[in-house]
Amino acid sequence: MEGLMAFWSETGVANFSGGQLLMMAVGCLLLFLAIVKGFEPLLLLPIGFGAILANIPNAGFTDEGGLLYFAYHVGIETGVFPLLIFMGVGALTDFGALIANPKTLLLGAAAQFGIFATLLGAIALNAVPGFAFTMQDAAAIAIIGGADGPTAIFLASKLAPELLGAIAVAAYSYMALVPLIQPPIMRLLTTKAERAIKMEQLREVSKKEKIIFPLMVLGMTILFLPAATPLVGMFCLGNLMRESGVVDRLSKTAQNELINIVTIFLGLAVGSKLSADQFLRIETLGILILGAVAFSIGTATGVLMAKLMCKLSGGKVNPLIGAAGVSAVPMAARVVNKVGLESNDQNFLLMHAMGPNVAGVLGSAVAAGVLLAVLG
Template sequence: MLEIFQQMIETSGFENLSFNNLFMIVLACIFLYLGIKKEYEPYLMVPIAFGILLVNLPLAGLMSEAANNNPGGLFYYLYQGTNLGIYPPLIFLCLGASTDFGPLIANPKTILLGGAAQFGIFAAFFLATALGMTPQESGAVGIIGGADGPTAIFVTTRLAPHLLSAIALAAYSYMALVPIIQPPIIRLLTTEKERKIQMTQARTVSQTEKILFPIVTTIFISLIVPSATTLIGCLMLGNLIKEIRIVPKLTETLTNSMMYIVTILLGVTVGAKADGDLFLSPVTLKIIVLGLLAFAIGTASGVLLGKVMYKLSGGKINPMIGAAGVSAVPMAARVVQKVGQHENPNNYLLMHAMGPNVAGVIGSAVAAGVLLAFFS
């Protein structure tokens, strides 16, 4: 009886619980708190955190590879969708079906703001390289500045898969913190007069324009940056399905059930790659700091180009909309709207900010393609 009891103890999780396991379990509970109580990106934060929790429970074997008589763990097979770069493009497909490119088409100049906001990606890349990271690791860290979780995951699985969990958590954490990070940067770089500027109503965009946009954009960008085709192609296909208005069931499926299914699979498998050795290393601290710098520089770059456009337009463009050039849709645009209304209650900037915001989605995909073309 004692031998049986002893064997039960030796084969239990308590007996095999290491410090790293314990640390990651506590970290998972913190992320669960942030996702549930604070509502920081709950759709992804909760699955990621629970994935971290499950994979760090000793002897559960959820990520064990198939070998001999061991068929392999459940998450090992689900992770192949992340590892092979399947889930992020599917997220883009669903995202395209819920995105309105009308504000960008109505005011095409705002695509420059979406492009300027990607400067943070390349600034962080050079900083990471200067700190001793490899070009592949630097590219994976820099893409955090695009504030686009699926893009960050897609690039990292190809350039630095060993950093996947840390980069994914940093990317989604900063996306969730957009309302906290961006307002101080906006106020620092703009004057009260600039923040109060009211922009005129944009023109109405025809359905023909909306249908042609995803087709033309896919052809144009894919010819310039072929490595961006996977993300851009899926994004624009989803948008085309939405805009033709003849397959509403497909649009409904993409924006609802499929989006949520792929999101939970992506989240738990990213969390399941969370290694305690990585999170307790100096590399993680570099990722956190550089990711924040990338995001801050991207926001600042968009605002600064917005100030240039403000001058060139004779004061008709509110420079704050440049902050929405990062790819956090629609949170960044809502931040601009909120700051604008705080300064001027009659200021309605949301639709104007959505132009650079959706341009940022395209911009981050193009930046990802550039990084993959050079360093993959």
């Protein structure tokens, strides 16, 4: 009988707390979004499952010595996982569209306004009782507006580790929601005639230009913004492996096997931060709201900048491509293409939107570097 009692006291049923059950429900919601709705399944599935594992009573996944503890400790606390993902993203990125039309870098820069405006918003939220974000917290939340998962996780792990779970979930959820969030803003800020503008075909880009590009980006980061070199450096390494054409094996590994392996553990480790005591707080609600605001402002400023470029160039730039300035590669570019086709079914903007899209990745990495340099 005593043995039975000891067994009972070890079961999940006897040890559940309300918060843990609620967080398991959140984990199941993420699984539902990933499997049924197809929202960023590559990340939301492991994150959702990690959230369930992290909230099992007596399992000890997140205690010192547990699997999730080590995954977090080794991969995220050190910043290694997001950087490895960034290398893979670099190997997956073709900068051809950007090099052919370098002015689109300005769109990627303008869309980063969402990040900095949200920094202000997060601090302003401190006026509401119950919120007490430090400047570091605010910066980590604001980077959600960069719409770049690895950058957000990297910065959050450096500046506000206790908010990491909520920030990562918000960042990836909003990236999945790009097709819902962006089009209304894009339609609101442009006229039908502007949306129908056709853009000139992009010029050919030589292999030499593509090889020099990552080296040039790295060189400039070294000179002006060393704080961003972890992100930009790994990104450029991946891109150089791709464009040099001499290390196909390494490039393929970075694009496929490595990024997949890291994604599994990154997702699990982020999920492990979704424990009841860290997630079920009023701050989480604030982060979710601020994330949506950051995203919307970034989209809006990108479109407005593109409108300006359209006016200055005499109507050669379709303002829609500005919306792709909030990285979220390649989803944002696809959304631009789709909205463009609605106004003119012969107008394919995908390649033109890829320029600002990859510029947005660089822009958010630079913004993260600035925040890290100032607040880190």
